[in-house]
Amino acid sequence: MTLERPSKKEKRIDEKIDEYRIKIKDSEDLKLRGEVFDTATLKALYTFANKGIIKAMGGVVSTGKEGNVFHAIGAEDREIAIKIYRIATSDFRKMEDYMLGDPRFANIKHTQKGIIFAWTQKEFRNLQRAAEAGVRVPAPIEADRNILIMEFIGKDGIPAPRLRDVQLAEPEHIYRTIVSYMVALYQEAKLVHSDLSEFNILLYEDEPVIIDMGQSVLLDHPMSREFLQRDVKNIVRYFKKLGVKCDEDSLLTEITTKK
Ligand SMILES: Nc1ncnc2c1ncn2[C@@H]1O[C@H](COP(=O)(O)OP(=O)(O)OP(=O)(O)O)[C@@H](O)[C@H]1O
Ligand SMILES: [Mg+2]
Incomplete structure (x- = not known):
């Protein structure tokens, strides 16, 4: 049996992928990048590059449990964030639990x-x-396979700090804004963030931006109430320490009482 020779187009894609690989190898975090950028992911990135959605890859912004976040330049030279989920090592069984009964994902492949x-x-x-719903989050741009492209919250490749990393000058104002987002998320978007804390809120131009919504569930998820209680607990704990008057019960009531 003779192997079919690659077509010109296939060859060009392969060369491009090699180019990407070289660029990626040149930079720091070689091992981590090697892990995330399997050939299929590189191909998907290449397709985004071809469409002008990614103009240049930047550095790694964060290396998390489930994936990495990169800085890049997108269309119209805007800064973008590229979140790439790791296929091999992500806890996909736990992910599955967060999609239970979600009609948006009723027909997915359970691999x-x-x-x-x-x-x-x-x-x-x-x-x-x-x-x-009016919640300040990174504007989503594209998603394909394990790659999510969104607005970069920060400037010149430096991400905005997390609430966890800053000393808030006006905690009261930030608290009220976050509460209004929790209300809008619940009442308008019908979602519970489900991992809301000072780790998943960035402070950008003195205002909070909520990130990391993979695990957010619709209100009819069997655990949505528990997740909401946990979010409320985290937010109250953080702001109480800063002297903001708040308590879990009133916050929970404010979020869930129809306006
Ligand atoms: N749109 C964005 N703009 C700028 N920085 C971002 C953006 N999204 C994520 N980041 C940065 O990457 C980090 C991790 O992102 P995120 O919380 O979405 O992923 P994660 O899977 O929860 O990772 P981890 O396990 O580290 O929490 C954030 O704390 C933030 O510093
Ligand atoms: Mg996070």
């Missing part, structure tokens, strides 16, 4: 890859819903 691809779509659509 490791299928779940992670659905998770990426889920984060994209949750960000969309949140933005539509």
Whole structure:
């Protein structure tokens, strides 16, 4: 049997992928990048590059449990964030639990890859819903496979700090803004963030921006109430320490009482 020779087009894609690989190898965090950028992911990135959605890859912004976040330059030279979920090592069984009964993901493939691809779509659509409800989140741009492209919250490649990393000058104002976002998320978007804390809120131009919505669930998820209680607990704990008058019960009531 003779192997079919690659077509010109295939060859060009391969060369481009090699180019990407070289660029990636040149930079720091070689090992981590090697882990995330399998050939299929590189191809998907290359397709985004071809469409002008990614103009240049930048450095790594964060290396998390489930994936990495990169800085890049996108269309119209805007700064973008690229979140790439790791296929091999993500806890996809836990991810599956957060999609229980969600009609948006009723027909996904229940393989490791299928779940992670659905998770990426889920984060994209949750960000969309949140933005539509008036919650300040990174504007979602594109999602394909395990890659999510969104607005970069920060400047010149430096991400805005997390609430966890700053000393708030006006904690009261930030608290009220976050509460209004929790209300909008619940009442308008019908979502519970489900991992809300000082780790997943950035402070950008003195205002809070909510990030990391892969695990956010619709209100009819069997655990949505518990997740909301946990979010409320985290927020009250953080702001109480800063001297803001708040308590879990009143916050929970404020979020869930119809306006
Ligand atoms: N749109 C964005 N703009 C700028 N920085 C971002 C953006 N999204 C994520 N980051 C940075 O990457 C970090 C991790 O992102 P995120 O919380 O979405 O991922 P994660 O999977 O929870 O990772 P971790 O396990 O580290 O929490 C954030 O704390 C933030 O510093
Ligand atoms: Mg996070």
